[in-house]
Amino acid sequence: MTTLTAAFRRQTVAARTRTFLSRHASLMPTFAALAIFIALLIGAQLYFGNFVTPRNMSALLLDNAFLLILAVGMTFVIVTGGIDLSVGSVLALTGILCAKLLSEGVSPYLVVPLTIGVGAAVGLTIGVLVQYFDVQPFIASLAGLFLARGLAFVVSLDSIRVEHSGVLWLQSQRFEFGDGWYITPTGILALLVTLLGAFVMVSTRFGRTVYAVGGSEQSARLMGLNVARTKVLVYVISGTCGGLAGLVLTAYSGAGYPRNGIGTELDVIAAVVIGGTLLTGGTGYVLGSMIGMFVYGTIKTVISFLGAEQSWTRIIIGLLLLLFIVVQRAIVFRSESRR
């Protein structure tokens, strides 16, 4: 009797697993990322003994808030099958612009929208190039990368300190809660952007069109979805996130610097891919990108705990990336062979 029920239960578990897989096979890489994140935390805690502390975990979010914002925007772009290489430069341009305008006494109520607007404008340019001039996203955003970096140097060659209390408040204000946990306005901002991004991707027609374009642009068009607008808009979103991240980074470091964020676009892409987004488009999750970002941030923290060279971060991220790309390919192959 008991063996029978056990067998029955086993069968339903198997059936449920099958149903789950047929619905959410594309979530597997994200789960893998989550597992790696948890394994990293457990491993670090066992090794150092004082790794998983409220202070450390809070810092994980705050130190990477600007990267998280960039990753959200990047997820939109990559799910359509595109890529945005400009975000690191946009980060620098908007950051230095923000610092420069503030140092000249312009009101932050004007500076903040302007900063974000500049990011959005760069994104719009890339989007228009991609959609209406049929330029490869790689090339269009590479142009954006050079343009924004150049403009950042036009604004200022040296770093500019920010002394405006309102902007610094974004980072210095700590809302403490519980036993040593805290969050700053920049952290809240990053989480809000993530939640909003996840919501838009899952529950709006625009979000679903992003997936549709990544799946098959032609089909999406035949379904009557607005492909052109969507393709432009994802770059605008990525640019806007770039502007916002520039603002957050300026508040975080207390200064704008035109050399900020060199190569950051690649860190962001790595985090997004580790979080389970396919570079070929069509599959990906904003929350997955957040997990990818945390994996990245944790590795960085572990390396600095070890007192090792930060170049090890790059090496480990490189290996992880390689692993994830292979895992993704394996999943794609399996779902293709099933047909």
Added chain:
Amino acid sequence: MRFGADAALDCVDFRLFPGEVHSLMGENGAGKSTLIKAVTGALPLTSGVLRLDGSVVHFGSPHEAQQAGVSSVYQEIDLLPNVSVAENIGLGRERRRFGVIDWTEMRRRARSVLRDLGLEIDPHSLLGHHSLAVQQLVAIARAISTDVRVLVLDEPTSSLDTDECAELFRVIRDLKQRGVAILFVSHFLDQVYEISDRITVLRDGKLVGEYLTPELLRIDLVQAMLGRSAASLRARQRLQLVERSPELPYLRAHEVTVGSGIDSASVDLIEGEVLGVAGLLGSGRTELARAITGLEKLDGGTVLIDGRSVRLDGPRSAITLGVVYSSENRRTEGIISELSVRENITLALQAERGFLRRLRPARQRELALSWVDALDIRPADVDRPAGTLSGGNQQKVLLARLLALSPRVLVLDEPTRGIDVGAKVQVQNLVSELAENGLSVMFISAELEEVLRVSNRIAILLGGRIIDTLPPEELTVDSLTALVARPDDLA
């Protein structure tokens, strides 16, 4: 409905009645696709008008046509494999509250329309997880999930097997009952006769005539489509087997096993002979072809060439041994649409020679021209992008590419799929001629009649096993159908 679109279609009248299935027939290039595109808003009319329910309509895009109740399902499935079945059905017209998609409602509607179609699948599941046939039915589910008045089905059956076809026809009849006007396009005459009430024939962009199905004899239909006597189509005689040391086949596959697709199948490919492979979709016919041409790794068994066991670890080694393969997916695994006919023909030959011994453009041209001439490829313009040719001519270009390698074994997987009757006969005749010239051909087709016509021997595949190999003289279409359709447990 009355219109004349661009030059591809010249002042054609076409009527669709509610509650009727109307078949559109014609050879490739007759203007069927153009007509469909005009009706569904994918192409603008140059002149003429389109009337829906008596009032003139203008469709600027397929989307506008859909909103007016004109939906279409194309041969190539135009859906999104990366999202759920429910989304594929409902996306673009989902109900939203403050911009938020009402998922419950979308899934409910998807489930109800799938139930209408008799399709028991989970609307949550990803579309890419289902078979092509199910995907095709989902495409139809999408088309009928709105208030559909005109449903255009362009070659909906080309990826379906017999049972799935029957299922589709049941759905079509049901829609007919509901007063939907259905435009049906298929190359299978049987299907056209089974399902349609009315037939319109096009030729060279002009209207030949509109007929009621029961009043039109098959032979007259074919004649109307081809514009020449159909007698010539039937005339080809079965060729006599030339005795040529049959004890030693050029290629012998011995108890070949591949995954779950093929289970210890043995075939002999003899020079000067066409081996037909008859089997339903999923019987392993494609897997068998891919196994003996080095595209799939063998899990068991051996392939012998000229009596010696060989290892085929890729199409390249197969080509070196003179075994070439033409895929059933002409567009994705065959023709490179953007390249010219000349480049398409010389592609494999150049790859075989290596980049050091480049074919001079003049030589390429000469080669291509000779093949275009030999296989009667039309239009005879070797610089045209191959994608602009009709299906039948693309198939010939593909054949030319393989023949340029001077192969000894030619494996053709569905070489006549999706091409019109005239081109089909040409390809069949070509296959026979090649065999007469000493080539060994493996001919795979879902159309049993065709297999019977061209083959010297017929291998019958059922559930991944070769259950018998028979000469065509001992078979009729009916007996062969009975063999390939036998339930698995009797095999």
